[in-house]
Structures are given as C-alpha cells and as structure tokens.
Amino acid sequence: MEEQAKGLLKRINEKKLEKNTKFLAVASGKGGVGKTNFAVNFSYILANDFNKKVLLIDADIGMANVHILVNVNTKKTLKDILNGEKIENIIFSTRGIDILPGFSGIDAINEVDDSSVLRFVQNLNDVSENYDYIIIDTAAGIDNKVISFIRASSKTYVITTPEPTAIMDAYALIKSMKKLYDYSDFKVVVNMAKSEEEGVDTFDRLKASINKFLNMDIKLAGILPATKNIQKTVKKKQIISEVYPSDKFVLQLKKIAAEELGEPPPPLKESFWEKVINFLKKD
Numbered sequence: 001m002e003e004q005a006k007g008l009l010k011r012i013n014e015k016k017l018e019k020n021t022k023f024l025a026v027a028s029g030k031g032g033v034g035k036t037n038f039a040v041n042f043s044y045i046l047a048n049d050f051n052k053k054v055l056l057i058d059a060d061i062g063m064a065n066v067h068i069l070v071n072v073n074t075k076k077t078l079k080d081i082l083n084g085e086k087i088e089n090i091i092f093s094t095r096g097i098d099i100l101p102g103f104s105g106i107d108a109i110n111e112v113d114d115s116s117v118l119r120f121v122q123n124l125n126d127v128s129e130n131y132d133y134i135i136i137d138t139a140a141g142i143d144n145k146v147i148s149f150i151r152a153s154s155k156t157y158v159i160t161t162p163e164p165t166a167i168m169d170a171y172a173l174i175k176s177m178k179k180l181y182d183y184s185d186f187k188v189v190v191n192m193a194k195s196e197e198e199g200v201d202t203f204d205r206l207k208a209s210i211n212k213f214l215n216m217d218i219k220l221a222g223i224l225p226a227t228k229n230i231q232k233t234v235k236k237k238q239i240i241s242e243v244y245p246s247d248k249f250v251l252q253l254k255k256i257a258a259e260e261l262g263e264p265p266p267p268l269k270e271s272f273w274e275k276v277i278n279f280l281k282k283d
C-alpha cells in the first residue's frame, strides 16, 4: 500500500494534473434529499448549457443509481475498476455527460478495501485531465469513503431540505469535516423548498448553527423548489433539465451552475489525489 501510494504520488507530481479540473462533491448527511438528482442535472447543465466536459462519478458505493436515473443499462461498473478493469472501458456517455457508473449490493460494499480504492484512484488519475469538471455523487451518511471524496474535492455542495432532520444531518456532516480535517469548502443547496421564504429560512437556521458552534461561515448556493416534474421524469427515467428546461427547478439550477463557472477553484494545499491517498494511508 505504502509503495503503491508513493509511486502514484510521484506520477501525479510529474504530470501536474488537475490544473484545470474542478472536483466537486455532492453530499448531504441525510439520505433521500436529492443529491443524485442534483448531481445528474448539474452535470447535464454544465455539459449542455455551458459546454463543459463533465465526468459524473457515482460514488454511492453499495446503492448506486445514477445509471438508473439516466436510463442506461451498464454491464460494467466501478466494481470492475476495483477488480482491475481500465476506467476507459467503464465510462459511458449520455446526453453530453460522461458517467462512471457505481454498483450496488452488500457484497460490493465488503469488497471495497483501501487498496482497491487506491487502484480506482490511479485509474481515474489517467483520465481526469480530459475534464473541466468531475462531479462526485456520494452516499448518505459520513463513512470513510464519503469523507475521503469530500475531503479531496475543492468544493462540496451540501444538499438539505427544509426538514429539521435534514438540516441537523447537514450540520453534523459539516461539523465532522471541520473538526476532523479543518475542511470548510462547503456551499449549501436547499432542495424541495415550497417557497423562496422557506428556503431562505432553512439556510438561515443552518448558517446560524454553523456560525455559532463551528466558528466558520457558509454560503448559500441556491434554493431549488419542490416540483412534480422531478417525480414525473424520475419515474420515466428522464432528466428534468432535458425534458422541462423551463421548470423552476432547472432555472434555479442553471443559476447555481453559472455561479460555479465564475468561481475559480480555491488554492489546493494538496492535490486531489494526494488528499485521497494520504487519507487512505491513515487508516
């Protein structure tokens, strides 16, 4: 493991990768708040409205569903990469987005150890320079794998809904990352808001706790309304941004994407891959 990691670090330093690639994680704490819908539609908008080269990684190991939302049957998944397959043979393209599909099942979760994740990282390293954005859809909760991807991203979009439990879990996620790793590059998305007012109120509550107890500030990325068109399209395995480009949800998401494009990546103390590897080495 140590030798493998050293070899990879050497390669990374030589290639000076990720100069132009932004790594953005999508996380939440609580499950079912809209991470995957956000990640898929955000990727779609960056690719199709803003002409960016995007790789969407389904990093929800054990409960993968990006490929279901985009209605593509995949024979090969992230699991094959962990078993030695080349990443180029796994990525598929649909609607202008490249997607690295995840996999599901309890056996799959058990198979994912540190060295297989490292191998995955090595493979991804070879393709990351082809992309403007790498969007990482993570699992609910705060396990080691989620943490390593958040920690390694230059920014994390934290998704919450107005429900107090979702706000609490978003707070818990941010608190853990701040306390354990001094990571604070978060932006908040309030999803499923019934009104602008409810969205602002949700953000204000989360922000107040963060300001008070974590001694840090946090910004609002945007408020995404609850919309029936999401459920409609999810059922039909369509992408709302493609089918209903004027839905309020989509228009709001376009604003978030436009703002993202205007933001330079924060200066990285360690590169994405160094962070992932150093984190894995600690275990």
Ligand SMILES: Nc1ncnc2c1ncn2[C@@H]1O[C@H](COP(=O)(O)OP(=O)(O)OP(=O)(O)O)[C@@H](O)[C@H]1O
Pocket (backbone or CB within 6 Å): 028, 030, 031, 032, 033, 034, 035, 036, 037, 038, 060, 138, 139, 140, 191, 192, 193, 224, 225, 226, 227, 228, 230, 231, 234, 249
């Ligand atoms: N803005 C919205 N309006 C209405 N329904 C929504 C909205 N966003 C998401 N949903 C619905 O919420 C459900 C969960 O969405 P999604 O799968 O994106 O959440 P998730 O956070 O990725 O879940 P998990 O934690 O299981 O990965 C879906 O059924 C989706 O249709």
Ligand SMILES: [Mg+2]
Pocket (backbone or CB within 6 Å): 035, 036, 037, 060, 065, 137, 138
């Ligand atoms: Mg999801």
